[in-house]
Amino acid sequence: MTNEWCGWREATERALYGPDDGFYTRPGGPGPAGHFRTSVHVSGLYAGAVAALLRRVDTALGHPDELALVDVGAGRGELLTGVLAVLPGEVAGRLRPCAVERAARPRDLDPRIDWRGELPAPGSVTGLLFANEWLDNVPVDVVETDADGVPRRVLVRADGTERLGGPVDGADAEWLRRWWALPPAPDVIGGTATGALPPGLRAEIGRPRDEAWAQAVRTLRAGLAVAADYAHERGDRPPFGTLTGFRDGREVSPVPDGSCDITAHVALDACAGPSAERLTQREALRALGVDGRRPPLALAATDPSGYVRALGSAGSAAELTDPAGLGGFGWLLEPVGGACAGLLAAGGA
Numbered sequence: 634m635t636n637e638w639c640g641w642r643e644a645t646e647r648a649l650y651g652p653d654d655g656f657y658t659r660p661g662g663p664g665p666a667g668h669f670r671t672s673v674h675v676s677g678l679y680a681g682a683v684a685a686l687l688r689r690v691d692t693a694l695g696h697p698d699e700l701a702l703v704d705v706g707a708g709r710g711e712l713l714t715g716v717l718a719v720l721p722g723e724v725a726g727r728l729r730p731c732a733v734e735r736a737a738r739p740r741d742l743d744p745r746i747d748w749r750g751e752l753p754a755p756g757s758v759t760g761l762l763f764a765n766e767w768l769d770n771v772p773v774d775v776v777e778t779d780a781d782g783v784p785r786r787v788l789v790r791a792d793g794t795e796r797l798g799g800p801v802d803g804a805d806a807e808w809l810r811r812w813w814a815l816p817p818a819p820d821v822i823g824g825t826a827t828g829a830l831p832p833g834l835r836a837e838i839g840r841p842r843d844e845a846w847a848q849a850v851r852t853l854r855a856g857l858a859v860a861a862d863y864a865h866e867r868g869d870r871p872p873f874g875t876l877t878g879f880r881d882g883r884e885v886s887p888v889p890d891g892s893c894d895i896t897a898h899v900a901l902d903a904c905a906g907p908s909a910e911r912l913t914q915r916e917a918l919r920a921l922g923v924d925g926r927r928p929p930l931a932l933a934a935t936d937p938s939g940y941v942r943a944l945g946s947a948g949s950a951a952e953l954t955d956p957a958g959l960g961g962f963g964w965l966l967e968p969v970g971g972a973c974a975g976l977l978a979a980g981g982a
Contacts, residue, residue, distance in 0.1 A: 638788040638796065641876065642841065644889035645772035648791075650735050654891045657770075658736050670882075671766050672861070672914070672959050673712045676949035680715025682921040683763055686976065687716065690761045690857050691724060693972040700727045701760035701856070703753065705849055706767030707732035710742045717743060729760075755851045762849060762858040768904065769862050769896045771845045773837045775876055776801050776809065782830035784809060793888035801838070808840040812903040813870050835874035839900040846904040846965075853969040857976065861914060864901040864963035871898070901963045909967050912977060914953070915960035920977040923950045 649656045672679045683702075691700050704713050713730045720728065731747040732738075738748040775787040779797055784806075786798040801809060809815075813836045850858045865871065875898040878887035887895045905911060912920075926947060954960040968974040 636791045638790055638798075640786055640798070641775040641789055641889070642772045644789050644791070645895045648889035648891045648895055649770060649772070651891060655735075656891050656894055659891070660737065671708075672953055672962070673708070673715070673765055675952055675959065677715055677719075678923050678949050679918075679953060680712055681719050682918050682923050683712060683761075684716045684719045685921045686763075686857075686859070687720070687728075687761045688724060689976045690973055691727075693976060694759060694855060695972075696727075697759050698727060699729050699759065700724070701729045701731060701753075701758045701762075703731045703733060703758055703760070703762040703852065705733045705752070705762060705764035706770065707734040707748075709736075709739050710734075710746055710748075712763070712765060713746050714743055717745065731758075752849055753852045755848075756854045758852045758856065759854050760856045762853060762856070764846075764849060764858075764860045764862075766862055768842045768846060768860055768899045768901075770894070771842045772895075773839055773841055773897060774805065775874060776805075776836050776838060778815065778830045778832050778834045780832045782832065784815070784830070784834075784836070787835070789889060791888075791890045793886060793890075805838045805840060808838055808843075808903070809836060812839065812867055812900055813837075814867060815870075815872070834872050835876075836870065837874055837876060837897045837900075839903050842899060843904050846967075847906070850906065850967045850969065855970040855972065856968075857973040858967040858969065860899075860901065860904065860965040861917075861962055862899045862901065862965075863961075864899045866902055867900070870900075899963070901965045905965055906967050908974065909965055910975070910977070912964045912966070913956070913960060914962040914964055915956050917964040917977055918950075918954050918960070923953060 650658050652658060687702055702713065702716060707713065710732050713732055717725060717730060730745060731749065731753065733749055733752055735750050776784045777787050777797060779785050784801045786801055787795055788798040789795050815830050815834050815836060846860060876887050878885040878893035878895055880893040885893050889895060901911060952959060
């Protein structure tokens with residue numbers, strides 16, 4: 634790592650994905666599961682739900698001879714491993730599971746899983762593309778309003794020290810105007826609001842994520858692309874941004890030296906294409922049969938061990954669908970071709 638000044642996008646790219654010392658790519662690292670729990674790590678119910686969605690995609694596409702499941706930002710392959718474990722043999726026999734991950738392939742990974750560092754070629758995939766907490770790790774630049782209310786790019790060094798750079802311009806400025814409505818200062822002159830931006834407001838420019846998601850969707854010839862991530866809407870963007878770090882299960886300051894994860898919430902509404910559908914994770918998982926309701930108490934008398942298993946499953950389901958936690962995540966669904974539209978609507982069940 635160098636200690637030169639640069640934008641957060643460049644600094645994050647080096648810190649997370651540097652070939653030798655990147656947080657995710659350094660040899661022998663534990664992967665995401667060593668530092669934080671995603672929905673994949675909470676319970677096998679999540680892989681079961683993705684498997685259920687994959688089967689709906691398979692049916693909608695008429696059971697193609699080859700059915701793809703592309704896991705973008707695959708970590709150590711946990712989601713694909715879980716899906717393969719619960720799929721019926723007939724579907725598993727046609728499945729072409731593919732992990733897209735910049736870290737090296739784990740040594741003990743199921744040999745059926747294709748491991749690659751880049752997305753498949755455009756139009757080469759028929760099936761389901763699933764990206765769980767991938768977009769939040771696509772590096773973005775950060776901006777902050779200066780003393781005059783002008784949005785300026787935030788520069789950072791590897792030790793986390795920041796300073797303001799030049800004003801935001803071009804495509805990034807246009808993205809900011811369209812998708813991140815910074816609130817004007819309440820200051821008034823002569824009883825009239827000035828409309829000026831107050832100093833110290835921060836935002837993340839999500840344009841690289843829009844482009845990354847569009848590229849991911851283009852890999853599909855036909856099927857469904859899904860992004861699941863923690864997100865916010867244009868009308869409710871946090872005024873001081875969301876950039877943060879994680880290490881060993883704890884939130885830490887985002888220091889771009891390779892020692893921690895660097896992440897920020899995703900503007901999924903900006904990523905969405907014209908045919909996109911958006912749900913909360915709670916809505917999506919419930920549509921796929923994940924229900925956090927407790928089992929009937931009478932089961933404890935007739936089948937005590939079954940009751941304990943059902944109670945544990947209900948607890949995991951409740952965590953996955955908690956609207957104040959993982960259940961509040963956003964799901965962005967992009968059907969490619971008309972067959973896979975509305976698969977999580979009532980009729981799609």
